Amino acid sequence: MKNKRSFRGVIMRSFIGYTFGIALTLLVLELLFGLLTWKNGMNFAELASSPLAKGTESLQVTLSVIWILITAAVYVIGIALFGRGINRKLMEPVRKMEEGFKAVTSGDMEIKLDFETETEFGEMRDAFNYMARRLKDAEEQRKRIESERMQLFSHIAHDLRTPMTTISGYAGALAGGLVEEPDKQREYHLAIQAKSGQMNQLIDQLLAYSKLGAPEYKLKLAKVDLVELLRVSCAALFGEIESKQLSLELQLPDQPVFYMSDPLEISRAINNLLTNAIRHNPSGSLLYVGLTDESGRIAIHIADNGAVIPESIAGNLFEPFVSGSASRSASSGTGLGLAIVHKVMERHSGGVSVLNAASPYTKEFVLDFPKK
Template sequence: MKDLKSLKHFLIVRFIQIVVACALAEAIVFRTFGDALIRSLMLAFFHTDDISGMGLAELGMVALAVLSGAILGFVKAVVPQQMVRPLELILSTLNRFSADLIHLPSTGSQVSDLSPVMRFVLAIVITGIFLIMLLPYIIAGIVFSGMVIREFRAIEEREKQEREEYERKRNLMLSDIAHDLRTPMTTVAGYAKALEDGMVPEEKIAEICQAIQTKTGRMSDLINLLFDYVKLDSDGFVLTKESTDVCEMVRECVAFQYQDIEDAGMEADIDIPDEPLMINADRIQMSRVITNLITNAIRHNDAGARIGVFITHDSERIDIMICDSGDAIPREMAEHIFEPFVTGDESRNSRGGTGLGLSIAHKIVSMHGYRIRLIQRPDIAGYKQAESYSKMFRITIPRG
């Protein structure tokens, strides 16, 4: 769709440019040859070459009188008599009308009195004149066709590259999913075998069972996230939008995870307006986005870090900001942070994430017509509430 819009814009712009160029070329040709041509034709047909005081419309009438007279004389010479009468009537009327408008004698009889060879030459000359006048447009058509062909080829090349990149990312995703499932499954299998063989001391059984539960929970989370990611990308999924107080929604998400923030040894800084700010959104899906961003801030930072949740607004937009004071995300990773299973994403190893959460958040926000961005130092210094933090995810919701 994006390529079709860009192609439409490209064709319109180029067409306008070419039309303007043709008009300029036509004006140059007429300026260069027009006066001499019209004077010669008038001298031949009307025995005068005085075109002083003639405007553009009158000069057009001269050309029309000459052309209709030439065609009339040519038709009389080469077309059978029984077929020429209706055409002769039309051409004679047109010839007299155009000649009378500029007070010149009708040219039809003069042309018909010429010899057959001269009438043929005259027809060739008139045809050549029009071909010459059309030459800029013929050249423009060829050039325009070449532009269209090149643009279509460029679109095909971009689509090919996008397909190849999609295949590469899909294969990478499948490989990472296999890795993320295999690791906890191997651990669970090892623990289960140890329990079956009676190799676990009595006092360690509860600990092993807890580890098995943790690993299976991780596999379940990964499968659920993958399911959600695929579901959001399917054609059948639609948002269930309703009027929602964004302040109340964010407060609920923070309250739900406040204990997790404290258990992680982190400090929470919350600044949410008391008055309701209504938006039209899918409350469940947007709550998942906020929850996911707070979960990421907890999971990917060490104890002692600060997490900030702020909402600001003006007449044009509402901003939701989820900030933390942890380490900055490397630039090469930050550029692809919303892609699934970013290469090198530590969320698939030591921190225990799946690498899909931010992709899902980005999809949900985009489906609403909102925008989500990662902002880090030094850019974050431009936001008063977040200037003391190292990074933040900002969701921008247009108003009205």
């Protein structure tokens, strides 16, 4: 890589070079003129100051004028070449950068400066191209976030419409006295209660997802025993596990495994995975919960032998309102559970993935915690 020259160095080198060139040109011309006047019996060095010799007055005047014109022409040409060189080395990059800034200002993020230079303009060119690339990436990210936000609003409206319609219809029927049988009234009341709970669950998960995505939200980190956290989470959902007659295999280390994390958010992620496994698998399914403590990471494993996740949605499973079932509308889930898990792990500099599990299980969710 060539060493960059400073603006001052380029100007000084050019000035010295052109000055030397002008002086050398005038010296050569003076020698040629001296030879010419010597052949005509005149001393060129004394041409301007010596008295005009008789019979040579006209020639001396002509030669003096020609010499003055040649000298002026040499200086003019030298200055013009000097200015052209400076313009090419300094002003041309300035013009290119001005055009680049105008293009970025007008919204053209595809602009790229590619002029050649040996001065600091090379660093400025590279900095401009880096800035333009970052602005382009930021604009693409903004558009992607805006698109995700619009999809989020659309899915929220979709998921709220069904329970709202049910609640409105049942409440209208009860208020209008259309349902007289006590058993039927109780059925309607229970349906309203269930749909209200579904809406509350959606709103709670939406608030959790929005909170985790806010830049100003800070985790409340503490030294947490992940083994105990898993035990507590499984115990809290043991009633649902029993009601679905699931066979739970729990493989946890005997010793505590500590990690700096937010216990509330990690519990939320674990509970979302366990709840999905319980609610979206048939009765009598197998459920596995384990933890491995390796040299470079800690991993929580939650596996089951339920239906395999379709390949068509496996790639975007952790995006908002995506469910592992073929039709999310037929499921009781809100579609935000796995997106929240992804956000929680992202906040902890970790990750979540879904893998094919070893028999007798079919799929396995893994929460990765990197050791720092």
